Amino acid sequence: MPETAVSQQQYAPKDYKSSLKPIWCPGCGDFGVLNALYKAMSICGLSPEKTVIVSGIGCSSRLPGFVTTYGFHSVHGRALTIATGIKVSRPDLNVVVVGGDGDGYSIGAGHIPHTARRNPDITYLIMNNNVYGLTKGQVSPTSMVPMASLQANIDPKRWKTTPYGMTEDYINPIAMAIAYDISFVARGFSYRPNQLTEIIVAGLQHKGFSLIDAFSPCPTFNQDQTDDYYKEQTYDVPEDHDPTDRVKAFELALRTDGYPIGVIYRNDTKHSIMEEQAALKARFAGQPSGSVSALLHRFV
């Protein structure tokens, strides 16, 4: 979050609320995430005209329409690429990316490691409902039934595209994000709204690429990973956890006794692509600046 995107004016959470009513089903976890985002933006004092919320396609990707900032509702899986173009060309803007688990970890997964390499100051908020919501209930890369379920004859979760059970394993997005050395990795839960707000604030304030995976249950198409399930399965990141310790962060991400909520990993030593590009431009700033005529004369 650049200083340039912070407003002198105070904005209440409701000031970020657009006139468009969310199209989400009653009880959708995304409401909680949206409210936490309103609050976090208000706490950070973000100027709506200096903020862009970028998304892909999915129920969750409809979010930009519900906010009064600039927005870009793009195509499935490509939000990070668009956000990178915005942020690199306009470092003065605050750029937030939102979307679903399918959007981010399936079709768009190839862009995550490269965004990590570039480390732009972008906050990526994934509403993880462990299912494809918008397309009505197909398996997602975070749909959770172990691969061995068919062989073990465990009655597997039957998604619409896996009527006999899943034949693929699922992704652990937090471990993946740590492996990619994303410079801020956190997990939130839409039914822990205050904590989620705090995490989003920390993500916005982090200088660099932050990935926040927020459990955001889909009561319509996922009866397994429900709000009750996550209420039971989540616990706070231990107070003594040092998120700058990458090995400890991995250990936390790989725990099987539930899901720790909070900031799991951070690396504040990484440079961002905007810093590097600014330095590059500064190197040439003292010299006669680029001239088309001089370029052409090189070929005379």
Add this chain to the structure above:
Amino acid sequence: MSQQTATHATDVVVRLAGESGEGVVSLGDLTVQMLSSLGLDIYTFQTFPAKIKGGTVMYQIRVHSGVTLSQGDGVDVLIALSKDGYDSFHMGMREDGILLYDSDAFTPPESPGRTEYGLPISTLANHEKQAIRSEVEGEQLKRLPPPKNIVGLGALMRLISAPLEPAEQYIRDLFGRKGEPIVRMNINALHVGAQHIEDQIGAKRTPHVYPVPVERERLTINGNQMLAIGALAAGCRFYAGYPITPASDIMEFLAKEMPKFGGELIQAEDEIAALGMCLGASFAGKKAMTATSGPGLSLMVEQINLGGQAEIPVVIADIQRGGASTGMPTKTSQGDLNLAVYGVHNESPRIVIAASSVEDCFWTSVDAFNLAEKYQCPVILLSDQALATRKCTIPMPELDKVRLEDRLKPTSEELSNGFRRFEITETGVSPMSIPGMAGGAYVSTGIEHDELSNPGYDPDLAQRMKAKRFLKLETLAKSEGASYYRLWGVKGHAKVGIIAFGSTEGVLRESTERAREEGYKVAHLHCRLINPLPVEAIKEFAARCDKILIPELNWSGQFGHWVRANTNIEYRAFAKDVGLPFAPNEIYNQIIELLAE
């Protein structure tokens, strides 16, 4: 340099062939430099081996007094630096052509009618190096390459009766700081090469080049370089791309220059990301561009559509290459026309423009950005491998003729009165706010939307908004777009009229000129804008021609189909897709055949 007025016209085609890494390219570049310094016009044509390292390369130079329109037909002088080079590229030589070969490397087979010169390049070059051995220190001597290229250059210059002074000057400039002995070695090498030919010439026939006084400042440059400089001139300040032959050198060129112009450049993880980044940067207010070739353009299709639907200016240069799928990356083609024009699910507006010469690459690049800004949509700029790698001598572009367009932005009044990003207007163009503008916030989106950019699927809304977006292309077609073509040849009634697009303009001009010199009434309309086509101009043109010929470099005749779909004219197709540009003779023969029917 002494400059005598041309009393004779020059038109010589020199072809260099040898192993890659053997100095073919550097000798070619040197020759180009020398000949253009004589005021002559250059047109090069290169082929590149498919291998990463090694393989034979060919560098053809046509040198001409006055504008050079094509690579020419036959080869007057073949310089073969290796047997493989000779074997691969002696076809196309005139029967009475001249062969200059490295006699240290091989002996060519007999060929009656041909004039031959053997030149022991390595022997002569080594000899010159040895001559200065006592004057150069051990380490420097070890690293000093024998001046093979310079021996070759001297020989070639003598062979075509070109003066040696420019080469001498060049040697002094280039090697001056390396010390007098090195300069002397190279100058001697130049003269030894020239003398070796002199000794053999006797009564043998040699072609001549005649210097021409230079009136205007000229540059020798290739298509991709002109395209990249045109982009900077047009105000491009963001570039994202993914390497692909033959587009990569645009990114490599801009990588060096963009920071000096205060812009950003990113090598993306793939073409999808590259175009995504460009759309993001343009949404944020920058003029943005990506360049790719067919395989990359295929990957970009979904986001080209997003740009059309969300009305975002962006330039996508497609440097077409040969063949389908991986095809023939180092060869040329005009096979992406269908993809450029039709590559989309459902429909959204895009503009397609094509560059037709090296000089035109600059102006087409400027036009592409201006059209993107003005009509707020993607512009696909078609070039191709032959044009991208072709070096030509061209007049310095008149930069004061560059006019820049900027997208329509909302007024402060519009911003404070319920700004409508997709307001329906008479031209279809609506004001576009940029993040940072208070009151301008909207959600850019590929989903169908109303004037405020709120999603909606109402049939009436769908009709109105689609009409609004396509109205922009109509506005363009009715205004400036109607004049995006060039006419050549006879003005009135013509027996044969050629309609074409892209990099074939020069060769078509040359072949139609030849036909006209022989008394045939031939005309040529060359389209610069492909979508929307200058329909009225094409119809008028067709009406004054007895027969229409549409030549193009692809298999199925994509441009012909596109022209017929838009104008309903009858024509004869000449579609060919073998990786090479047209030769003037091929087109000339087509014209003669059509005339005879």
